Amino acid sequence: MDNTPTFPATKPQTLGILGAGVWGRTLGQLVTQNGHRVEYWSRSGDRSLEEIVTEANILLSAVSMKGVASVLSQVTALGLAPDTIIVTATKGLDPQTTATAAQLWQQAFPARPVVVLAGPNLSKEIQQGLPAATVVASNDEGAASLVQAVFSSSNFRVYTNPDPLGVELGGTLKNVMAIASGVCDGLQLGTNAKAALLTRGLTEIIRIGTHWGAQMETFYGLSGLGDLLATCNSPLSRNYQVGYQLAQGKTLAEILPDLEGTAEGVNTTQVLIQRAKTLQISVPISYQVHQLLEGKITPKDAVEALMLRDIKPE
Ligand SMILES: NC(=O)C1=CN([C@@H]2O[C@H](COP(=O)(O)OP(=O)(O)OC[C@H]3O[C@@H](n4cnc5c(N)ncnc54)[C@H](O)[C@@H]3O)[C@@H](O)[C@H]2O)C=CC1
């Protein structure tokens, strides 16, 4: 009996990938290996945005959050073909509106399927062909299933999920906890401290996410707990690297230029604190990360502040 796995076959698709950065190229590699055509667009590239957008059955944005609004306005001006599906792989919060990337894309294209792609996906491991899993989430089940089929392979297991907000917030908020996790390891606080941090960190993510309208159970899945574990336990994570190096006494100005790609957690923390204050959501870990990123406290102060909080039921 042939045990070769068979994947949902789809006719070859043309993917336009916006943002030919670390994650965009990694995702492009995956779908090229599955027999689909990939065209990249970046500001420095030789293909126009119009060419990419016109040819794409699936338009995937892997633009870092700081650039999403600008890219989106350019795509909106061009318009999309009637059946083009939008996929967003960005993990961040918009500094101006505090919206997620998918919310910005859906606001610009209200009648169009928007699919969120997020999960425990350290790009370097995926580039090496190591196994990984991810989630594609949308209110449009058919769109999610097509994207699932396009990305699924023996090394990349793709699950669908009907809660795009929860999937996106899980991937976005874990980056704040990854900075805290890097601080924990940078200060060599040990496994007990790390376990406590990740457990309370997940609780904080769920508190924020459900307050914003996501489903609690989503955060116990791959895009929530899964991505939190991958990112907070790996020096491959740029956000973890930020925390680790802050604990070693470096400043953000010294750390950020040497990172490969974008550490979204720095911006996400800033936007999250702004929104948590407005909505009066208790975010003690995120608050300490924010104070640390602002240079107002030392890593040790942050740990003490968390450990000396008034004792309370779990
Ligand atoms: N690298 C990774 O392991 C993973 C990254 N992600 C997410 O993917 C997103 C991108 O991350 P990376 O690829 O690592 O960062 P990166 O910095 O390598 O790539 C970001 C891309 O966005 C483009 N960009 C930024 N501002 C722009 C603007 N105004 N106009 C046009 N293009 C603009 C950059 O040119 C670059 O190509 C982030 O939200 C990240 O959280 C998600 C999963 C894994």
Ligand SMILES: O=C(CO)COP(=O)(O)O
């Ligand atoms: O999102 C990621 C893993 O799922 C990548 O994490 P970093 O952005 O911290 O490198």
